[in-house]
Amino acid sequence: MLSFILKRLAVAIPTLLILVVFSYVIMYAAPGGPFDTERTLPPEVMANLEAKFGLDKPLIVQMFNYVWNVVVHFDFGPSYVYKDQTVNDIIAQGFPVTLTYGFWSFVVATVVGMTLGILAAIYHNSWLDYLAVGISIGAQVLPNFVMAPILTLVFTLWLGWLPGGGWQGGQWQYVIMPVIALSTSFMASIARLTRSSMLEVLNANYIRTARAKGLPMRRVIFRHALKPALLPVISYLGPAFVGMITGSVVIDIYFSTGGIGVFFVNSALNRDYSVIMGITILTGALTILFNLVVDILYAWIDPKIRY
């Protein structure tokens, strides 16, 4: 097991480094710098600014300094646009929010999706099955940026039940719509995956054997069917996580939740390189870490995998 984890780490770390180098190089190659303003600054001021942020050194040195600071001090440097804030400040400000509704979305998508899929498979071809299939097909065409306006329309403008945006320290009224908007399409995918893999498992010979032995249906499902049926679903959790991180950008913009996504898009529009870099690296690291966890989980649960 340990050697398996080490082997995966040996892939994960270079991946992250490639991401850092790649984004740094294209950032460096980009036309226009962070200090290009409407009126051109005097060359001396420009030189001072560049010296302050270390932009006058050669690319390799800059990159090395950056990576060194990130890895050793966990310091993403100052923001070029928000003059009095460092990237770390911005991340510390926005990240807890993103994590909160991201976590709940993940829980909702997984739990509801799996339950729906399992029930649909057990009661195959019943109204429950059709309902589940209908929901999962419908939700497929409702990505977060479509769900968000629809939810606001119904729950804020028509029914007036929920506030249309804001965060207020994460009170439940403010969390509901972001969570629903973010989780719907992933819930649908998880439900569909679970259903088809559960159906396959329920038709397997060993399930027939278990039932022939006279085990009650509940026991057959929980003891024999569930584990193998959920394996393909686990491998989908990685991509789902990436999708949710990405989707958080839309959520932050649309619901003004103040998460990391707002900063990302604003920095993208203002060419605030250090903030974009910081957020890209952070989400990249999280994604890679999460994929690692999923892989290990998979290997741990699936007895067929020898590592």
Added chain:
Amino acid sequence: MIFGRRTAKSLENADLAPTIEGRSLWADARIRFFRNRAAVAGLVVLILVALFAAFGAYVAPWSNEEVDWSVLGQVDTMGRPSLASGHYFGTDELGRDLFARTVQGTQISLMVGLIAAFIAVIVGTIYGATAGYYGGRIDNFMMRLVDVFMSVPYMFVLILLLVIFGRSILMLFVGIGLISWLDMARIARGQTLSIKNKEFVEAAHAIGVRPSTIIRRHIVPNLLGVVIVYATLLVPNMIIYESFISFLGLGVQEPNTSWGALISEGASQLQYGTLWMLLFPLFFFVITLFAFFFVGDGLRDALDPKDR
């Protein structure tokens, strides 16, 4: 002797055209596809949407850039969808005709979806077939690279690219094309692994056909069925990506527009009660995605031997 209609028909065909064409894999697939009602309905919807995109501009009395000054400032009352004013779908908040803009958005979104899927098919198939055919260390390296790309939050990288190289449709194509081929490469590789052990590949190898020719002449044509299925399922996903980017305002720029941009504009006007700005683009977005998914599923049932 009483024949069923289908039997009678097939006998008739057998008499008239005694070639084997009528029973080829593709003909079989076509028959299976047209028996699937959801898939056929999806195909019809797609054709209608394509016609809308192609000829909608000739129907609209207004162009997509023209501002109707008479409705400006009172869009919520004067800009309603009506046949009399010529704004069939109403106007947007700037008094531009939403029908013409939806036509244009449909054109751009469809184009992005199709081109990105096209890039994915070309690059992904060749990449995956090559990796799968050569195997061993080359395969290992090539697929590791795909793993690396896949574990990156690509949407962030895509936004990075758009910021740095300018927000243009071309860059959007390049950026989306850059990530769209990864899944296709995996699928193509998986299929290649099973195809390359077939006798006809062995035979080709035995008579000294070069590996690149084997891939081109023997492997890729046999991948085609699966590739077509996944390409059809890829188009809606690419449309979603593009709309996502445009929703954030980082994709297509004014005066061009796309479904994502239109949905975003409509959504930002919700509180003024001008619902049509959201609902018309949303309607086209949703039915097109539905149609693509249904057609894709239908094609899979028709072409993918595994699911028969």
